[in-house]
Amino acid sequence: MERPGSNGRATYPPSNTSIMVTKDFEMTSVTSEPVVMSNQYSFPSFYRRGANRSRGSDRDSGSKALNEGSGKEDPDRVEYPPMPEDQKLGYLSTIALIVSKIIGTGIFAKPSFVLQNCGSKGVALFLWTGGGFMTFCGLLIYVEFGMAFPFNGGEIVYVEEAFPHPKYLAVTIVSIIFVLITNYAANAVMFAKLILQALNPEIVNPDYRLVKFIALVTLTAVCLLHTFSRRLGVFINNFLAMYKMILVIIIIITGAVAMGTGKGKGPAVKGLEYIPPGVHNFDDSFGFPFKPTMSEWGNSILGVLWAYTGWENANYVLGEIKRPPSKETKIFKVATFGSISLITILYLLTNVVYFGVLSTEELMTDNGEMVAAKFLIKVFGNGPFVEKGLKVFVALSVLGNFISIVYGLARVKQEIAKLRILPFSKFWAKQSHYDTPVGALALHWIFVALIIIVVPNEKNDDAYNMVTNLFVFGQSWVVLLVCVGMLFLRYGNNFHNWEPKIIRWSVLLCIIILYMIMNIFIIVLTWWPPADGYTSSIPYYITPTVATVVLGIGFGYWVVFAQILPRVGYHIDSEPDELVDGSRVVCYKRHKTGLAKDISDWWDTKLKKRKTFWRKM
Known part of the structure; x- marks a missing residue:
């Protein structure tokens, strides 16, 4: 450039x-x-x-x-x-931010969901491999953008740079998506439910008022943590990221031992025939007990991609990552590619031990237990450790996920406020005396708390699942804009001499096109009518409709902000100046x-x- x-x-x-x-x-x-x-x-x-x-x-x-x-x-x-170099994030903290955001409940719950929709263990493993490949495609694009724009904010910075005209249009729409639906409120609710279920395993659906209260307390505690001590927040996130990695590795080792010995404590689901752990559970791995519909294929793909969500977290805090002299991008590249490579391997191995220990019937039977619980029941038996201990372990994983999410999104929303797009932007962009984005944390708290309070109670969490799917749908549109922005970066007038640093442009161009096609496919699948056995209390078209309305709100906000107000004589512009020292x-x-x-x-x-x-x- x-x-x-x-x-x-x-x-x-x-x-x-x-x-x-x-x-x-x-x-x-x-x-x-x-x-x-x-x-x-x-x-x-x-x-x-x-x-x-x-x-x-x-x-x-x-x-x-x-x-x-x-x-x-x-x-x-x-x-x-600027943040002093010795206070910035190094290898461990950067990897922990990515790992902690990716590993939440996905790897403990989604493998059985994916199998129930695609019907084949072999195809399910292929989808998990494809999810890792798709993540790498997106990561290559985002790392190239991060090397070109080494600042906090992620997509906000990239879209603002790539689409300068019409002024504020693209960045306003992306900002509205981040403010309204990128909040992960469902994670706080899930943490609350897991804690209450661990205290009383007999209650599958705890009192929704108590669930909402604990979720609000969790949200408030995490926001206050990141407000008053950035260092403590990073330390806790590092600890929980290592805890998650150890937990997944223990599952892999336990499964490998069970498969090797062929010993278990009984069937994972009552009433089913006991089939001991072993490689024989992979027999007929590519056989289909039923023919998946297009909607079921879409559910399988979305389930895998949800488990990989969070790989872009380092781009959100890139201005706080160390940049050693002459090796400015080394920590960023090593942390991103290293963490995604490690997680992809762990995900595949975890699915292998799940499929090797549990039979297809046990995995396909939906008895309300997550796949990790079925796994432990078959290996250790249905005792207090499984009933209570596993829920506490997964709850801590969700908590770490939420801490990492709030840390990254607060930096993104502060960058939105710096662009002076939102009302009261000067307050939302405020930096506290503790060098933390207190205004952005307050903005994040308001919208997450609103979702927790307003979303109606559903015993099967359909409403909160819809909120999660809203994020996936909106994020697909954001990623499409980023991909098109990369093309503008290469062929536009402002940066016509820009060249990628990791791979040749011809290869990167193929990856961009492939990644765009995959995200368009996800958007189309979201609108696809479900099969006859659709059981959710919320119609399938509600999620894409609401997400499209959010896009429309972003466009309408831009019309008022950038078109109508200037015509009646009110202009407000921001000129961010990023200095070399950060x-x-x-x-x-x-x-x-x-x-x-x-x-x-x-x-x-x-x-x-x-x-x-x-x-x-």
Whole structure:
């Protein structure tokens, strides 16, 4: 990428150079000898280039420091100081953010769901392998974007850069998707239900009021954790990520031993014939006891992809990942590719031991137990360990998943607020004295709490499952925009010299097209009518309809925000300046002309008259 007139190279002042901010917000170097860097690490024009600036001792003095030359403080200019390098995320913490977001309940529940819909163990393993392959396709695209735009925000930054016209349209729609339906409220509800079921295994559906209360307490506790101590939040997330990996590895080892010895404690489901663990359970792996419908194929694919959800979490916090000199992208690349490779292998091995220990009939029978519970019942018997212990173990996995999610989404929503798209953006973009995105955490809390409270109670969790499917549907549209944005990045006028750093463009282009086709297929499957045995209390078309309405809300919001308000004279623009050291300066410019100016002047005059009246009183 290049700035016009730079001949493919970006110039930076040396790190010991002071910076002067001119009246029109441009940053210029006091010295005359710039340092020339290759365009491998050059930043896009949207994020203005700057030099390393020292982190002031007073976090609230940023705007004052920037306006020393003008003699007054500009209330519309906000500085987000850089994070010290030693406080940024290293290999372990970055991997933990990805692992913890991916491993929730998926690998403990979805394998039987996938098999029940596709009907074949061999095909199910193929789908889990394909899910890993699809994840790698998306990861390659996102890593290339992350190397080009090494900032917090993920898709918000990529879409804003790739679609500058019509102004704010693409980024507004994506922002509305993130604010309204990317919240993972169902995870907090699932954690609450698992805890209550562990306390009293006989109650399959605990009191919904108690479930909602515990979910709200969990949400509040996690948001407060990330508000008051970023370091403690990262530490807990690291611990729970390692715990999840150990839990999955224990399942794999236990299953391998059971398959090797061929010993079990009895059938996993009462009333079924006992078939001991072993490789014989893979006999006729590609036989179909029934012919899956298109809707059932779609359910299988969505179940697999849901278990892999979270691979993009490092892109959301990329500005907080360490960038060692001369190896700026190493930690990011190693953490993303390493974690996804490890998870794909663990997922496949876990499915192998599930299928080797449990018979097809045991897996296909829906008795309300997740596949991990059936697995442990067959290996150890149906005792207190399975009834209570497993639910606690899975609940801790869900909690770690939720902690990782809130950490990443808070950074994304703070970037949305910095673009000044939302009402009260200055508050939502606020950074606390603990260097945490307190405003974005408050925004996240509001919408997640709203979902938890408003969504009606369903014994089979159909309503919360619909909320989850809304996210999958919306995320498919976001990914499509990102893929098209990558094409614009390569062939557009702004970045026509950009080249991918990991693989050749011709190979990446094939991956982009394939990934777009797969996501279009997912969107089509969401609209596909289900089979006759559809049992959900919510009609199948509700999920894609509501998600499409959210897209429409995003477009309508853009019409008001970017078209109608400017026409009546109210303009507001933001100019984010990303500096090389990771600091951020956002300059907000307000303009009032025509009708808006007349109304403002009238209100100011009326307000002054009131003040004068009360002073006389």
